Amino acid sequence: MSSTLQIGLAVAGGVVLAAIVAHSAWSSRRNAPRRPDPEPADSVAPALAPALDGERREPGFDDALGALPMPLPADRRSGLDPLIDVIAPIAIDTPVSGDAALAATPSTRRVGSKPFALEGRNSTTQVWETPVAGQRYDALQAGVQLANRTGALNEIEFSEFVMKAQGFADAMNGAPEFPDMREEVARARELDQFASSHDAQLSFTLRAVNAAWSPGYLHQNAARLGFVAGLIPGRMVLPSATPGMPPILGLSFDAQAALAEDPDQSALRSVTLTLDVPQVERAEQPFVRMREAAAALAQAMDGVVTDDAARPLAREAMDVIGSELEQLYDTLDARDLSAGSALARRLFS
Template sequence: MNDLQIALLLVGGGGIAAMIAYNWWQDYRLRKQATERFGDNREDPLLRTEHPNRSAGRAEPGFATDTLTHWPESASQLDQTDTGDSQPDVALDNTLQQGVEKRLFADFIIRFDEPKDANTWKPLVDGLDQVNRKRIIYSASAQAGVDGMDVLWFKAMPFSGTALALRASLQIANRKGPLSSIEFSEVLAKLRRFAEEHNADIEFPEMKEVVSRAETIDMAAAALDTLLGLHCLLPESVPENLEAERLTEAGWVQKGHQWILQDGQGQLASMVVHKAPGKKLLSFNIDVPNAHDPVKALGDIVTVCHSLNSEFGAPLMDDSGRTLSTQAIEGIYQQLIERVRNLTDSGFPPGSPAARTLFS
């Protein structure tokens, strides 16, 4: 036997040994996974001698009932979904996540290879809820939602049952500025680490595209953002209880050091009292994008200030300390109406969820 034959025998023998070792390892790994999922049962079911429970009803083959077999087209159809009384249903036990404004968020989607409960992602949600005051909204779904499939997303915390997908929606712009590449990378690194720890896949958008979109939105928001400030100069001789009485009669409510004007739809304006020797300055503020009716808020401020002026001699002034005439107030009205129209035309009506998100 020459050297070539010996070498071939060694190579062949080594290959066979490697195949045997690989097959053994594969068998061991699959058995281990089966044991983890279904428990350790070494009994051969074909040799089982005891009789099954004959009192149990016959069960037809089907899909697992811990998720919806037929997903409703909208949230309004959830109460029409028949899932049975004995089985918990993710769609009935959890709160739907309200639609996230796609223009203002970038989605990172983590898909698990096995169903996970809320304890899996709770540390992530608690430790990564924002970056530079830009919110991260977490949603969970009982379906993986691959290949563009639409699924129902529920609030990730609290969440009852199990999910196959977790979505982290990162806000890309607010009054702190646009999302930066550093902020994007920070969030992505933490989400990647989480996915690796749970043997999950992660899907995320292109960083350059998201950052560019964030900068564009921030520039548009800067041109639309408006904080309107008006001031009423009240003599120091006016008693505080009388001042508070007049504000309360006009619908203002004191909360801490601020006075708030609101209605059934939310806050309209705020006011802070600044004291100085011999006078008090009532500083009113309208956060135009966040007030659902800025024009009404302006009207209420002008009304209460005119009332205070008539009773106590408290003129209405602008931020520069100039007393506002009737003509000047009318000009402010027209500018405010134009700004409200611009916000609405841009898709961010004052007081809307989108506006409150962008101008947070």
């Protein structure tokens, strides 16, 4: 009898233990971050494969340190422009070679926090351009940007510009003509005030409703919408169809999760979708695409779109934002600083 009882207790204990283990495994699976679904190669959307194999990435676009930018699409005002630059003409007696101009160019393309540039008028094409080896130039000019997102050009930066331009002019046996410092600094402050009042960088936050997401799961769903891997961990971008232009949208998440040894075990509870309004052409309809991307990701990943304060964003609120953006675009157009133009990209950087 006791033997039968012991066997019964052992069986019952085993059943309870199995139930506990099963429940634990079920709870673990339920609470684990969602992982990407395996997909046959021929079923992957065109934008997905590059994002997964690492070959297609966010285009480089480094103006912040004054490095030479990647070639941009033709823009009638892609060089120095009196609208946003201080320009000092440099008179020369005879044409100079591009090689000589490059040899005399300062090692840094910055004056304080502002971009510094040198241009020559090509003797053959009569087009102003950054000096190129093998070309000749019959006129020269130096310039510094009046304002950017770090603020307005100040007196110290203007003085540094004069010293840097004068050194280049001396090497070219040229005579620079500088505008009045007080007038240019005042102009810089006015431009900076306008830019500060009409800058717009929008962001939506996509939050998980139930299960968290792994970085791979996010990558898979975002790639289906055309997003590709960014230059830094924890960033994806929706690239422009025009080579060399800034991305239309950005998608960012925890960089540590992206760098984890096992990213599939990293749990993301939120990601941020961003739009740098002045950097993207109006014709791209970036806000419409931002709304569509947010809605598509929320539906596919069981998420909710919120503002920075975690409040759900209703359709009506987004409509208001869209209407205000149209007014902003009109204002920038009227100032000849249309969103996505070369001048706007420089000013709002």
